[in-house]
Amino acid sequence: MIEVQELTKRYGRTTAVDSLSFTVEPGRVTGFLGPNGAGKSTTMRMIVGLDRPTAGTTRVNGKPYPAHRAPLCEVGTLLDAGGLHKGRTAYHHLLALARTHGLGPRRVADVLDLTGLAGVAHRPAGGFSLGMAQRLGIAAALLGDPSVVLLDEPVNGLDPDGVLWIRTLLRDLAAQGRTVLVSSHLMSEMALTADHLLIIGRGRLLADTTVDDLIDGAAGGSVLVRTPDADRLRHLLTAAGASVADTDDGALRVTGAGAGRIGTTARDHALVLHELTPHRASLEEAYMDLTRTAVEYGGTR
Numbered sequence: 001m002i003e004v005q006e007l008t009k010r011y012g013r014t015t016a017v018d019s020l021s022f023t024v025e026p027g028r029v030t031g032f033l034g035p036n037g038a039g040k041s042t043t044m045r046m047i048v049g050l051d052r053p054t055a056g057t058t059r060v061n062g063k064p065y066p067a068h069r070a071p072l073c074e075v076g077t078l079l080d081a082g083g084l085h086k087g088r089t090a091y092h093h094l095l096a097l098a099r100t101h102g103l104g105p106r107r108v109a110d111v112l113d114l115t116g117l118a119g120v121a122h123r124p125a126g127g128f129s130l131g132m133a134q135r136l137g138i139a140a141a142l143l144g145d146p147s148v149v150l151l152d153e154p155v156n157g158l159d160p161d162g163v164l165w166i167r168t169l170l171r172d173l174a175a176q177g178r179t180v181l182v183s184s185h186l187m188s189e190m191a192l193t194a195d196h197l198l199i200i201g202r203g204r205l206l207a208d209t210t211v212d213d214l215i216d217g218a219a220g221g222s223v224l225v226r227t228p229d230a231d232r233l234r235h236l237l238t239a240a241g242a243s244v245a246d247t248d249d250g251a252l253r254v255t256g257a258g259a260g261r262i263g264t265t266a267r268d269h270a271l272v273l274h275e276l277t278p279h280r281a282s283l284e285e286a287y288m289d290l291t292r293t294a295v296e297y298g299g300t301r
């Protein structure tokens with residue numbers, strides 16, 4: 001489990017993270033989502049002690065990260081896939097890391113297999129493509145068999161095969177009961193990967209929610225209604241405060257009243273309905289709604 005409480009980070013006059021509090025639970029993939037510059041990487045760096053908070057605390061499995069005796073076995077991180085010794089082979093890169101925690105070549109072979117790198121294990125990592133470097137970063141993160149996995153934009157620059165591979169891996173890790181926090185600025189990607197979402201904008205928490213709840217709570221939802229009594233229904237709904245627009249093919253698109261209320265209104269006035277179809281805002285729309293508000297009204301920082 002990861003616990004973040006009232007976390008703030010200022011760089012000079014920039015507030016990168018602003019009183020952020022959340023908990024990341026084990027057994028599910030939590031997507032950490034926000035536009036570029038929202039403060040995701042800064043938050044992740046503070047969780048693993050690479051940056052010092054201006055205020056607030058972070059705990060991993062009940063303790064601040066540096067208080068763990070074998071951090072690699074507690075938390076696996078991918079924060080910067082470029083941070084490699086270029087001349088070293090993938091195998092030796094991993095072995096050097098493994099040795100710092102008393103782990104041996106067997107565990108290195110395991111993570112090389114797990115990440116599909118066994119065939120290139122003895123090539124210098126400096127010649128790796130971005131996708132291979134990401135896999136190597138993930139191999140390093142998993143070396144200590146950690147119960148918490150923290151990955152910063154792991155799908156960046158990957159081809160569709162790589163994206164699918166990471167998605168499956170993250171789901172497997174969560175299914176094994178691990179705590180998985182993965183950042184992205186792409187809602188489309190997180191919708192397919194994450195069970196839970198933490199959305200931030202300008203360093204502040206905008207939503208701590210499931211994908212379904214985010215869509216349900218989004219503005220922009222409407223209901224498509226077909227009825228032979230369109231004029232009467234339009235009148236009744238408008239009088240009750242809803243907005244009603246005509247579609248090109250003779251139906252009504254209603255916003256501001258849910259399918260339940262529309263159905264009840266129709267029944268109360270003995271109106272016949274031929275169709276009553278809720279249209280949920282897309283996840284992308286819901287996300288844009290949230291983050292747009294943060295940009296427009298977030299104040300100065």
Ligand SMILES: Nc1ncnc2c1ncn2[C@@H]1O[C@H](COP(=O)(O)OP(=O)(O)OP(=O)(O)O)[C@@H](O)[C@H]1O
Pocket residue numbers: 011014015016034035036037038039040041042043185
């Ligand atoms: N070392 C630093 N010195 C000064 N400002 C910084 C530093 N690190 C981050 N920032 C600023 O803090 C804010 C948050 O940056 P951060 O990298 O955490 O965002 P992010 O959500 O990870 O964005 P991205 O998706 O672009 O990586 C940005 O305005 C950034 O310019």
